Amino acid sequence: MTATSQCLPTETEVWSRLEAVTDPEIPVISVVDLGIIRDVVWDEGELAVVITPTYSGCPAIRVIEDSIRDAIRDLGVENFRLETRLSPAWTTDWLSERGRERLRDYGIAPPACGAAQVVDISRIMNRRHRAIACPHCGATATQPVSQFGSTPCKALYRCQACLEPFDYFKEH
């Protein structure tokens, strides 16, 4: 079959295909659930996919971009471009409900909502840490071990009830 305009996927079809593209570091969550796909639009015969990086130096972004390219080619689209949009900056508030649940099932505590505010510097230190529920046993008696974890997006916590360490997808 030749690639005529009739067999090109619709924007909705592209979105559903991208739901199968996962984050290489957290393979249970898709790039759509992560909120990094900002737009999918046909622009005069060219498909534009707009993405926003999570962290400025996130090493996974190149792999994610390659996976997105492969997924789009799988749909038979050759004429496309990936655009990077920095503003508005990505926030964990864009994580979908489904994404949050999948994180929890995977053993990562999902991020608290509404936390991505710029605050006065005097309020940064000693800020009260939210009660983060342990993804293993559900207890809220947990303690931060380090604000930096195995990937830029995660902090390290410990549950005082079941004593298990766990990752927290930190609010951003």
Added chain:
Amino acid sequence: MTVCDATLDFSLRVGDSCLILGQRLSALCGHGPSLEEDIATTNVALDLIGQAQNWLSHAGEMEGEGRDSDSLAYFRDAHEFRNLVLVEQPNGHFGDTMARQFYFDVWHYLLLSQLIESSDETIAGIAGKSIKEVRYHVERSCDWVVRLGDGTSESHEKMQAALERQWPYVGELFEAGPHHARLVEAGIAPALSTLQEPWSRHVGEVMAEATLTVPDRPQSRAGVKAGQHSEHLSYLLAEMQGLRRAHPNAEW
């Protein structure tokens, strides 16, 4: 000098500072005092290098000669770098690393909280992205200054000495480049002198909590912004740029 040239210069000042500090911190990978701190240090390095990439890309666009962030990072020599002399200082012991980070992070956060309102949309975008990351940097370095300052008598003494050693490089944080006034007029960047008061206040509060004494001597080290650096930068660049220069078109 046009506003565009002044923006180029400013983007290099912030971007080079992020890059050089990121490179310094990267050298600690595998050498942290504990696993968590090792991971934290390299995470901060990663954030800063990512931010540098954004700033240097913007600088390259302003320059308009087709140089991207990689060519600016790898193919400029020491005298062309515009980073703060503070960030090129050696890692020393953990207290030295934290003193340098503490002074820089507080300044960086205050600067970014002004730049998110920049009339240059790209700068506002980079700042909006960076500030969320830098919030965690500030939290960590302030926390360490308190833990070490208010720790044992040995850690207190070492932290105080480290903060004294880095102090002469602080003056430069508030020193404007020769054309910075153009950026202030255009609403692109704040006057750097306006950061001094909130910086001193916050640094003072953290040091008081840490039972440390704010150094009682001038911060100034005038003239460094003209592209003068300490002896340390060339060695750092040799390591950072060597591979890239030996194989300029290598891909992997």
